[in-house]
Amino acid sequence: MAITTLFEFAILIFSIVLHEVSHGYMANYLGDPTAKYAGRLTLNPIKHVDPFGSIVLPILSFLTGGFIIGWAKPVPYNPYNLRNGKTGEALVAFAGPLSNLAIVLIFSLVIRLGQHVLPSSFILISGFVVYINLTLMLFNLVPVFPLDGSRILFSFLPVRFQYIKDWFEKYSLFFLLILIFFFLQPFSHLVDILFNFFVP
Secondary structure: OHHHHHHHHHHHHHHHHHHHHHHHHHHHHOOOOHHHHOOOOOOOHHHOOOHHHHHHHHHHHHHHHOOOOOOOOOOOOOHHHOOOOHHHHHHHHHHHHHHHHHHHHHHHHHHHHHOOOOOHHHHHHHHHHHHHHHHHHHHHOOOOOOOHHHHHHHOOOOHHHHHHHHHHHHOHHHHHHHHHHHOHHHHHHHHHHHHHHHOO
């Protein structure tokens, strides 16, 4: 059990690092090198670990829901440098969940093609990778700050409604706690359904 949990935490850290690096590369592609100059286009986890999102939240979610979720320190970017304006902001936000989806597709394909020829331990680890990245993708698409879903949603918010965004940011911790303590179980059921779809 302890070894399994360690594997899950290791996969989580690797996955959230790729998630954040994807944000940075998308921003750089769209014309903003802020993440590059900040040294955040790296797979070194030390550059990305967030004390709450990468350590405290995974432990809390594991203890309350039986699985782990989390996030890394957000990659910095300057929206005024991005091409395509608001669309660029949405693309930067969506790049993270899209990277998790790519990992899900790759490892679910590995499981499907290799379940009878690859070692069972590798298939088991691949299943962890799929499950954790599905969880990260769905969790980050929830429209609550600082998750990507909120950045996608509010990137299209007219300037005159900026106060709504500011209000949600102000009380973001409150909404996150509600999400963690009251919606983890139904959320985990949704992840289970999708997992059974991707993995035979």
